[in-house]
Amino acid sequence: MPLAEAASLVSMIHAVGLTKRFGNLTAVEELSLDVHEGEVFGFLGPNGAGKTTTVRMLTSLISRSSGTAEVAGCTLGRDADELELRRRIGLLPENVGLYESTSAVQNLEYFGRLHRLPEAKLRANIERLLRMMDLWNERDRPIATYSKGMKQKVAIARALVHDPVLLFLDEPTANLDPESAKTVRDFILELKKERRTIFLNTHHLDEAERICDRVGILRTRLLTVGSPEALRDRLWGSRTVVRVERPSEALVVAITDRLGPRKVEISGDTMVVEVTDPDRDNPEIAAAVVGAGGRLRQISQLSPSLEEVYLRLIHEQGSAG
Amino acid sequence: MRLSQAWLVARHDLNLYRHRRTILYTLVAFPLGVAIGFPVLVRYLLSRVGPASIPSPVLVGLIDSFSFFFVIASATLPIAVASYSIVGEKIEKSLEPLLATPTTDGEILLGKALAALVPTLAAIWASSVLYMVLMDRVTVGHLGYLFYPNAEIAVVLLALAPLACLFAVEVSILISARVADVRTAQQIGGIVFLPFVLLYVVSEVGIVTLDTLHLLAVSGGLALVTLGLFALSRRAFEREEILTRWK
Known part of the structure; x- marks a missing residue:
């Protein structure tokens, strides 16, 4: 604020x-x-x-x-x-x-x-x-x-x-x-x-x-x-979900080369990429995937629910206590 | 302490009693029973055994002892009323929103006390007038004078009965703080009238005479006990106590 x-x-x-x-x-x-x-x-x-x-x-x-x-x-x-x-x-x-x-x-x-x-x-x-x-x-x-x-x-x-x-x-x-x-x-x-x-x-x-x-x-x-959004960002940062036909290490390298080092997780046909500014980073991700020969199906912003935020905080506090 | 705020609480409770038939019946039945029952009993005795068999001093003693039943009624009726007033709020869980209004604990407590005192004293005083009229009518021929009103009944109605009422209300508040249903509150509260019944019995067996002086002395003692109980009930009726400790 x-x-x-x-x-x-x-x-x-x-x-x-x-x-x-x-x-x-x-x-x-x-x-x-x-x-x-x-x-x-x-x-x-x-x-x-x-x-x-x-x-x-x-x-x-x-x-x-x-x-x-x-x-x-x-x-x-x-x-x-x-x-x-x-x-x-x-x-x-x-x-x-x-x-x-x-x-x-x-x-x-x-x-x-x-x-x-x-x-x-x-x-x-x-x-x-x-x-x-x-x-x-x-x-x-x-x-x-x-x-x-x-x-x-x-x-x-x-x-x-x-x-x-x-x-x-x-x-x-x-x-x-x-x-x-x-x-x-x-x-x-x-x-x-x-x-x-x-x-x-x-x-x-x-x-x-x-x-x-x-x-x-x-x-x-x-x-x-x-705010619920601020809490989400504070705990997880922003994440972009990229669905491609065949996720591969080559696509991960293409993304990190373009955006700089960051965490990218692959699960099934989905890659979850940590981003700092979705408006700036998401077009770059799309360009990186396409440039590396990947076939892009969908790109969207991952938004954990407040419930996830809450449970994470409560559990963290519980284990700390 | 704003009396108008306390009266708002009392007026609301009095309005709630209109929906509780048991309270209305209790308030009417007991005093009316005393007011009509004893004159009818005396009339029956006089007609059955004949006026000559009952000397005037015996008749006077008998009538005098009856008037003490208004004190017993005064100690009994508020229990029925105050139990609904406070335990009823506990059951409906309406005390918390009430405590969140700009009303002090003392004003709420006074309102609750007034809501129990006003109908009880109204019932006692109204029935006592009926009692005195009927008893005078029955006994004037035998005694040759109107027995009521007299100093003893004045002390009974204006000092002992209100004090007995207050005593019962305060005991009721203390009980209400510890129980969670109306019936239990009333059952435990039932013991309140025991000291008064005991006093009646000891006067009947001749250990004490309940003349004006003794009645005034009893009133003084009861006033002290009531003051002590007021301090206790005031402490039991603090918002923090109500919200965190009341069952």
């Missing part, structure tokens, strides 16, 4: 050395990160990695053992600031926790009033959110009669009813069937279009890849932070 661009970003979360210990157990260790205004930040990690603990610390639900953090302009650990912080943020916890015997409107009214929203504004927000989620016609039905996906949407609406500047979503699609998960995911994408700042805890890597601007991978400690 260019320096000027980075400097112009407003930090919604600025954590330095945030640590949480429960007795002898360290749940989160020395977490330092910045989340910028308008950004969707994905927080990935296996179960027990400390994701929920982090959200609870950042939302001032639990105290931190050490470290500091500013969230939505409020400093954690100051009583007055913490009430103000809870006014500015919205939280969707892992368990939706709706009042099942009452309706969607009653659930939202209660939380809107706890946030001291003026009645007219509250009514308008409830209608806007429920219409946005296709729940307006179901608004007076008890929550107990809703599907899981509908409940999840009401819970997200509850987190948004007071127009928070920062939204924390803790596993919003966990335990949902694929259709409900897609509905919720689409809704998060709608929020992204509105340039909301979202902190998304998830272990659905494809979800993070599709939704998040940047991701952080946590396993008690923060292993890495970056």
